Amino acid sequence: MKEYVLERSVWVSKPLSEVFPFFAAAENLERITPPELGFKIRSKLPIEMRPGALIDYRVSLYGIPMKWRTEITKWNPPHSFCDTQLVGPYAKWVHTHEFIEEHGGTTIIDRVVYALPFGLLGRLVHPLITRQLKRIFDFRQSVMKSEFALEPR
Numbered sequence: 081m082k083e084y085v086l087e088r089s090v091w092v093s094k095p096l097s098e099v100f101p102f103f104a105a106a107e108n109l110e111r112i113t114p115p116e117l118g119f120k121i122r123s124k125l126p127i128e129m130r131p132g133a134l135i136d137y138r139v140s141l142y143g144i145p146m147k148w149r150t151e152i153t154k155w156n157p158p159h160s161f162c163d164t165q166l167v168g169p170y171a172k173w174v175h176t177h178e179f180i181e182e183h184g185g186t187t188i189i190d191r192v193v194y195a196l197p198f199g200l201l202g203r204l205v206h207p208l209i210t211r212q213l214k215r216i217f218d219f220r221q222s223v224m225k226s227e228f229a230l231e232p233r
Contacts, residue, residue, distance in 0.1 A: 081171055081172065081195045082196075082202075082203060083129070083172065083193055083194065083195045084193070084195065084196075084206065084210075085165050085191065085192070085193050085194075086190075086191070086192045086194070086210075086213050086214070086217065087190065087191045087192075088189070088190050088191065088217045088220075088221065089187055089188065089189040089190070090187070090221040090224050090225065091182075091183065091185055091186070091187045091188075092185050092186055092188065092224055092225060092227075092228035092229075093184070093185040093228060093229065094185060094186060094228040095181060095183040095185070095186060096158050096179055096180075097158070098186075098228070099179060099186040099188065099228060100157060100158035100159075100179050100186075100229065101158075102228075103177060103179075103188075104157065104161075106121060106123070106124065106125065106126070106127040106129065106135055107121060107125050107126065109121060109135075109137075111223060111226070111227075112219070112220045112223045113139075113216065113219070113220070114216055114219040116140075116217065117140055117141070117216070117220050117222040118138065118139060118140040118145070119137060119138070119139050119140050120137065120138045120139075121135065121136070121137055122136040122137060122138055122147075123135050123136045129152055129155060129157075129161065129231070130152060131152055131153065131154065131155050132151065132152065132154050133151065133152040133155075133230060134149060134151055134152075134166075135149070135150050135151075135152075135163070136148070136149050137149070137150075139169075141169055142212075146168065146169050147167060147168070148165065148167065148168035148169070149165070149166045149167040149168065150164060150166065150168075150173075150175075151163065151164050151166055154176075158179060159178065159180075160176065160177060160178045160179065161176075161177050161181055162174060162175065162176045162177070162211075163175050163177075164191045169195050169197075170196065171192070171193060171194075171195040171196055171197040171202070172193065172194055172198070173192065173193075173194045174192070174193045175187075175190065175191070175192045176190075176191045176192075177189070177190060178191070182212050185228075186228075188224060190217060190220070192213070196209060196214075221224035222226055
């Protein structure tokens with residue numbers, strides 16, 4: 081199984097004490113996901129984020145509705161956490177979220193290690209998946225910059 085890595089980072093002007101709680105609230109996932117994916121959390125909210133916490137979603141990829149379940153496998157507030165796909169469209173999906181307080185704000189680092197199903201067919205469609213993932217994370221970064229923008233003085 082061929083694994084791929086996507087890593088993105090964005091610096092925002094707010095302290096870690098404001099940024100991490102936003103990510104610790106699972107309901108904010110809908111805010112940072114592009115609307116065209118039809119992303120909805122199916123788990124009862126609020127979800128207590130901790131190792132072993134399960135989150136069920138519905139998402140539509142290329143117009144195909146899918147169920148997705150992740151488990152919080154690492155929880156190190158306010159510095160990092162990791163969610164791992166148990167059920168979903170990928171053969172493997174491990175998403176690490178890291179938060180570093182620096183330069184008067186916070187750097188948010190997303191690192192996804194993933195593999196596609198269907199062997200050779202999965203490798204052939206990988207360029208399409210890469211474009212979609214980059215669009216998703218571009219949207220996410222845009223929301224983060226807006227969500228944590230400097231307040232007017």
